[in-house]
Amino acid sequence: MDNHMAITPEEAASARADADLLHSAEEIAALLDTMAAEITTVLGDKNPLVLCVMTGGVIFTGHLLTRLDFPLEQDYLHATRYRGKTSGSKTITWLHKPDTPLQGRHVLLLDDILDEGYTLREIAHWCHEQDAASVKVAVLADKQHDRRVEGIKRDFSAIELVDRYVFGFGMDYKEYWRNANGIYAIKGL
Numbered sequence: 001m002d003n004h005m006a007i008t009p010e011e012a013a014s015a016r017a018d019a020d021l022l023h024s025a026e027e028i029a030a031l032l033d034t035m036a037a038e039i040t041t042v043l044g045d046k047n048p049l050v051l052c053v054m055t056g057g058v059i060f061t062g063h064l065l066t067r068l069d070f071p072l073e074q075d076y077l078h079a080t081r082y083r084g085k086t087s088g089s090k091t092i093t094w095l096h097k098p099d100t101p102l103q104g105r106h107v108l109l110l111d112d113i114l115d116e117g118y119t120l121r122e123i124a125h126w127c128h129e130q131d132a133a134s135v136k137v138a139v140l141a142d143k144q145h146d147r148r149v150e151g152i153k154r155d156f157s158a159i160e161l162v163d164r165y166v167f168g169f170g171m172d173y174k175e176y177w178r179n180a181n182g183i184y185a186i187k188g189l
Protein backbone atom coordinates (compact mmCIF):
# COMPACT_ATOMS: atom_id res chain seq x y z
CA MET A 1 0.00 0.00 0.00
CA ASP A 2 1.28 3.48 -0.82
CA ASN A 3 1.07 5.46 2.44
CA HIS A 4 2.54 8.58 0.95
CA MET A 5 -0.04 11.39 1.19
CA ALA A 6 1.25 13.51 -1.67
CA ILE A 7 0.74 17.24 -1.72
CA THR A 8 1.50 19.69 -4.51
CA PRO A 9 4.47 22.08 -4.42
CA GLU A 10 1.95 24.92 -4.11
CA GLU A 11 0.42 23.30 -1.00
CA ALA A 12 3.93 22.81 0.40
CA ALA A 13 4.75 26.48 -0.20
CA SER A 14 1.53 27.53 1.51
CA ALA A 15 2.25 25.31 4.55
CA ARG A 16 5.71 26.86 4.86
CA ALA A 17 4.32 30.40 4.56
CA ASP A 18 1.87 29.74 7.43
CA ALA A 19 4.34 27.84 9.67
CA ASP A 20 5.91 29.13 12.88
CA LEU A 21 9.70 29.30 13.09
CA LEU A 22 10.59 27.58 16.39
CA HIS A 23 14.40 27.36 16.16
CA SER A 24 16.55 29.36 13.74
CA ALA A 25 19.57 28.04 11.87
CA GLU A 26 21.81 30.27 14.01
CA GLU A 27 20.36 28.85 17.23
CA ILE A 28 20.79 25.29 15.96
CA ALA A 29 24.42 25.97 14.99
CA ALA A 30 25.26 27.14 18.51
CA LEU A 31 23.48 24.15 20.09
CA LEU A 32 25.32 21.74 17.79
CA ASP A 33 28.66 23.22 18.92
CA THR A 34 27.71 22.33 22.50
CA MET A 35 26.52 18.85 21.55
CA ALA A 36 29.70 18.15 19.58
CA ALA A 37 31.79 19.04 22.62
CA GLU A 38 29.74 16.66 24.79
CA ILE A 39 30.06 13.83 22.25
CA THR A 40 33.80 14.44 21.95
CA THR A 41 34.18 14.05 25.71
CA VAL A 42 32.34 10.72 25.71
CA LEU A 43 33.42 9.13 22.39
CA GLY A 44 36.52 11.03 21.28
CA ASP A 45 38.88 8.16 22.15
CA LYS A 46 36.52 5.29 21.24
CA ASN A 47 36.86 5.10 17.43
CA PRO A 48 33.04 5.14 17.18
CA LEU A 49 30.93 3.94 14.29
CA VAL A 50 28.52 6.77 13.56
CA LEU A 51 25.26 5.69 11.92
CA CYS A 52 22.98 8.22 10.27
CA VAL A 53 19.30 7.24 10.37
CA MET A 54 18.06 8.16 6.90
CA THR A 55 16.24 10.09 5.70
CA GLY A 56 15.54 12.63 8.42
CA GLY A 57 18.95 12.32 10.08
CA VAL A 58 20.93 13.43 7.04
CA ILE A 59 21.10 17.21 7.62
CA PHE A 60 21.77 16.88 11.35
CA THR A 61 24.47 14.30 10.62
CA GLY A 62 26.18 16.55 8.09
CA HIS A 63 26.22 19.55 10.39
CA LEU A 64 27.30 17.55 13.44
CA LEU A 65 30.05 15.51 11.78
CA THR A 66 31.98 18.59 10.67
CA ARG A 67 32.18 19.50 14.36
CA LEU A 68 33.60 16.12 15.48
CA ASP A 69 37.38 16.44 15.09
CA PHE A 70 38.52 12.94 16.08
CA PRO A 71 38.83 9.56 14.31
CA LEU A 72 35.47 7.95 13.58
CA GLU A 73 33.83 5.82 10.91
CA GLN A 74 30.53 6.67 9.26
CA ASP A 75 27.81 4.50 7.77
CA TYR A 76 24.05 4.78 7.46
CA LEU A 77 20.83 2.88 7.86
CA HIS A 78 17.40 3.61 6.49
CA ALA A 79 14.36 2.97 8.61
CA THR A 80 11.00 4.69 8.52
CA ARG A 81 7.70 4.49 10.35
CA TYR A 82 5.88 7.65 9.29
CA ARG A 83 6.46 7.30 5.52
CA GLY A 84 5.40 10.82 4.59
CA LYS A 85 2.47 10.93 7.04
CA THR A 86 2.14 13.02 10.21
CA SER A 87 1.43 10.00 12.45
CA GLY A 88 3.29 6.69 12.44
CA SER A 89 2.69 2.95 12.71
CA LYS A 90 4.14 1.08 15.71
CA THR A 91 6.61 -0.91 13.68
CA ILE A 92 9.37 0.42 11.51
CA THR A 93 10.18 -0.55 7.96
CA TRP A 94 13.86 -1.29 7.31
CA LEU A 95 15.00 -0.11 3.89
CA HIS A 96 18.76 -0.50 4.43
CA LYS A 97 21.00 -1.93 7.15
CA PRO A 98 24.62 -0.76 7.51
CA ASP A 99 27.30 -2.72 5.65
CA THR A 100 29.90 -2.07 8.39
CA PRO A 101 29.93 -4.85 11.05
CA LEU A 102 28.78 -3.52 14.42
CA GLN A 103 30.35 -6.25 16.57
CA GLY A 104 32.58 -4.77 19.26
CA ARG A 105 32.01 -1.20 18.02
CA HIS A 106 30.92 1.84 19.99
CA VAL A 107 27.91 2.91 17.92
CA LEU A 108 26.52 6.44 17.82
CA LEU A 109 23.05 6.69 16.22
CA LEU A 110 22.19 10.08 14.75
CA ASP A 111 18.58 11.01 14.03
CA ASP A 112 16.63 14.21 13.64
CA ILE A 113 13.93 13.64 16.24
CA LEU A 114 12.98 11.44 19.17
CA ASP A 115 9.20 11.58 19.34
CA GLU A 116 7.29 8.52 20.58
CA GLY A 117 10.51 6.55 20.40
CA TYR A 118 9.47 3.47 18.43
CA THR A 119 12.01 4.13 15.67
CA LEU A 120 15.14 4.56 17.76
CA ARG A 121 14.13 1.87 20.24
CA GLU A 122 13.94 -0.72 17.47
CA ILE A 123 17.15 0.48 15.82
CA ALA A 124 19.08 0.51 19.12
CA HIS A 125 17.75 -2.98 19.91
CA TRP A 126 19.00 -4.20 16.53
CA CYS A 127 22.45 -2.67 17.19
CA HIS A 128 22.68 -4.56 20.49
CA GLU A 129 21.68 -7.75 18.69
CA GLN A 130 24.66 -7.19 16.38
CA ASP A 131 26.94 -7.23 19.49
CA ALA A 132 27.87 -3.56 19.47
CA ALA A 133 30.12 -2.73 22.45
CA SER A 134 27.88 0.24 23.28
CA VAL A 135 25.04 2.13 21.63
CA LYS A 136 24.51 5.84 22.16
CA VAL A 137 21.78 8.01 20.66
CA ALA A 138 22.06 11.64 19.60
CA VAL A 139 19.08 13.56 18.28
CA LEU A 140 18.67 17.09 17.07
CA ALA A 141 15.29 17.41 18.78
CA ASP A 142 13.69 15.64 21.74
CA LYS A 143 9.92 16.19 21.70
CA GLN A 144 8.41 16.79 25.12
CA HIS A 145 5.23 14.79 25.93
CA ASP A 146 4.12 11.72 27.88
CA ARG A 147 3.69 9.36 24.89
CA ARG A 148 7.32 8.13 24.89
CA VAL A 149 7.61 4.32 24.83
CA GLU A 150 9.57 2.48 27.51
CA GLY A 151 13.10 1.37 26.74
CA ILE A 152 14.59 4.25 24.79
CA LYS A 153 16.48 7.32 25.93
CA ARG A 154 18.68 9.75 24.13
CA ASP A 155 22.23 10.39 25.35
CA PHE A 156 22.63 13.70 23.53
CA SER A 157 20.02 16.18 22.35
CA ALA A 158 20.31 19.75 21.09
CA ILE A 159 16.71 20.93 21.49
CA GLU A 160 13.81 20.12 23.80
CA LEU A 161 10.92 20.57 21.42
CA VAL A 162 7.32 21.56 22.01
CA ASP A 163 4.69 18.92 21.26
CA ARG A 164 3.85 20.02 17.70
CA TYR A 165 4.45 18.50 14.28
CA VAL A 166 7.64 20.07 13.01
CA PHE A 167 9.62 20.18 9.79
CA GLY A 168 12.96 21.49 8.54
CA PHE A 169 16.61 20.58 9.09
CA GLY A 170 15.94 17.08 7.72
CA MET A 171 12.38 16.67 8.97
CA ASP A 172 9.62 16.57 6.38
CA TYR A 173 6.14 17.85 5.99
CA LYS A 174 4.61 15.27 3.64
CA GLU A 175 8.07 14.76 2.12
CA TYR A 176 8.64 18.49 1.53
CA TRP A 177 10.78 21.00 3.40
CA ARG A 178 13.51 18.74 4.76
CA ASN A 179 15.63 21.51 3.23
CA ALA A 180 14.13 24.30 5.37
CA ASN A 181 17.03 25.92 7.24
CA GLY A 182 15.56 25.92 10.75
CA ILE A 183 12.85 24.04 12.66
CA TYR A 184 9.27 25.07 11.86
CA ALA A 185 5.89 23.96 13.21
CA ILE A 186 2.89 23.44 10.96
CA LYS A 187 0.01 25.74 11.76
CA GLY A 188 -2.61 23.79 13.71
CA LEU A 189 -0.47 20.67 14.21
Ligand SMILES: O=P(O)(O)OC[C@H]1O[C@H](OP(=O)(O)OP(=O)(O)O)[C@H](O)[C@@H]1O
Nearest residue numbers: 054055056080081082115116117118119
Ligand atom coordinates in the same frame (compact mmCIF):
# COMPACT_ATOMS: atom_id res chain seq x y z
O1 LIG B 1 10.23 8.61 17.80
P1 LIG B 1 9.29 8.23 16.69
O2 LIG B 1 7.87 8.60 17.01
O3 LIG B 1 9.44 6.81 16.27
O4 LIG B 1 9.61 9.15 15.44
C1 LIG B 1 10.90 9.55 15.08
C2 LIG B 1 11.22 9.12 13.69
O5 LIG B 1 10.26 9.67 12.77
C3 LIG B 1 10.95 10.22 11.67
O6 LIG B 1 11.20 9.24 10.70
P2 LIG B 1 10.18 8.85 9.54
O7 LIG B 1 9.61 7.52 9.81
O8 LIG B 1 9.21 9.99 9.30
O9 LIG B 1 11.15 8.71 8.30
P3 LIG B 1 12.08 9.82 7.63
O10 LIG B 1 13.38 9.80 8.40
O11 LIG B 1 12.25 9.34 6.24
O12 LIG B 1 11.39 11.15 7.73
C4 LIG B 1 12.25 10.70 12.26
O13 LIG B 1 13.26 10.82 11.27
C5 LIG B 1 12.58 9.65 13.29
O14 LIG B 1 13.38 8.62 12.74
Ligand SMILES: Nc1nc2[nH]cnc2c(=O)[nH]1
Nearest residue numbers: 115164165166167171172
Ligand atom coordinates in the same frame (compact mmCIF):
# COMPACT_ATOMS: atom_id res chain seq x y z
N1 LIG C 1 8.82 15.67 10.26
C1 LIG C 1 8.56 15.12 11.43
N2 LIG C 1 8.78 13.82 11.62
C2 LIG C 1 8.47 13.31 12.82
N3 LIG C 1 8.61 12.05 13.27
C3 LIG C 1 8.15 12.03 14.52
N4 LIG C 1 7.73 13.24 14.90
C4 LIG C 1 7.93 14.06 13.86
C5 LIG C 1 7.69 15.46 13.65
O1 LIG C 1 7.22 16.23 14.49
N5 LIG C 1 8.03 15.92 12.40
